[in-house]
Amino acid sequence: WYKNGTCFRKIAFPPVPGVSTISGNRGRSGQTSCRVGPIFRVISLFTRSLFVQNQTIHGLSEKPRCRLALLHRTEPPRTFDSASYVDELNNRLLAKKLQFKGHEEEGYKAFVFDPRGVPLYKNLRILSRVAVLFGIHGAGLAHSLFLQEGHSALLELYCADRQAGNGHYKTIVAMMGLSYSSLSSTMCKGFDPGVVAGAAIKLIPETTKADCLP
DSSP, X not given: OOOTTOOOSOOOOOSSSOSSSOOGGGGGGXXXXXXXXXXXXXXXXXXXXXXXXXXXXXXXXXXXXXXXXXXXXXXXXXXXXXXXXXXXXXXXXXXXXXXOTTOTTSBOEEEEEOOTTSOHHHHHXXXXXXXXXXEESSGGGGGGGGSOTTTOEEEEEEETTXXXXXXXXXXXXXXXXXXXXXXXXXXXXXXXHHHHHHHHHHTOOGGGHHHHOO
């Protein structure tokens, strides 16, 4: 990532073996009892601060959090047709009057979030508008570090070779003060789109509704 000879004025490491895989103090198993603490908040805030002078995301916290983002994943066996799940979720949002046809500026909207190859500052801007991040278990769910306490939630989908025993993101969101839920399936393509959509809608934080609904 960095050329030889690159120097850093400051560098910080979290006091655990990794950020994505939190394995210290049984964190890999998913510790919902972990107290909301400063470590991951500091990581998140510091990363955001690196781009605070970039006018394209200046004031990103002022944007309403009215989006439900399905994290796109392409590596088999943990993958499925992201577009079909987003379509089902948007249909459910419309039916429940949480989305309004012809009024894009009002209500909630689901979309496929693919962070690959996108500059970090752009992904931070996108995530600042997300009420619910959901997707198949994988390193991409570490983006939950940039969701907002009290205004965002994570829905984790366990399947194939990763089941509920892999609870590092459950631990992260507990330490970030976010809401969390999960679903499990033997095969990733075995998830019922309607069930996933229902679980995502159920996780929409009440604190976002004043800004997102007319």
